[in-house]
Amino acid sequence: MAAPIGPVSAAQAIGEYLQSPDDLVKVSAFRKKLEKEKASIDTRLNNGVKEQLQATRLGLKKFLGTRENVQTIKDEMVSIERECEDPSVRVATFDQISRVCVLVLLK
Secondary structure: OOOOOOOOOOOHHHHHOOOOHHHHHHHHHHHHHHHHHHHHHHHHHHHHHHHHHHHHHHHHHHHHHHHHHHHHHHHHHHHHHHHHHHHHHHHHHHHHHHHHHHHHHHH
């Protein structure tokens, strides 16, 4: 008989494992085997979930740190823009230069 194509149901797997009445003795060993496999899969899944959670937390921390850095840069850029708009902040002697310019223009 050809092997079935696609997923095998639990009933089919047990049916293939228990071919004769004498195979009923194997049920407890088969159950232990399945329990070990389940425990192994559960452990791997739990470890995978923990790793994913840890990676997600680390990513969020980096994202928040980056967001704070971007906000700091924005604030500094606004401060620089304000200083560039007001020439009196850039040049300490702006008042004197301004008066000289006004006098030169008036002449």
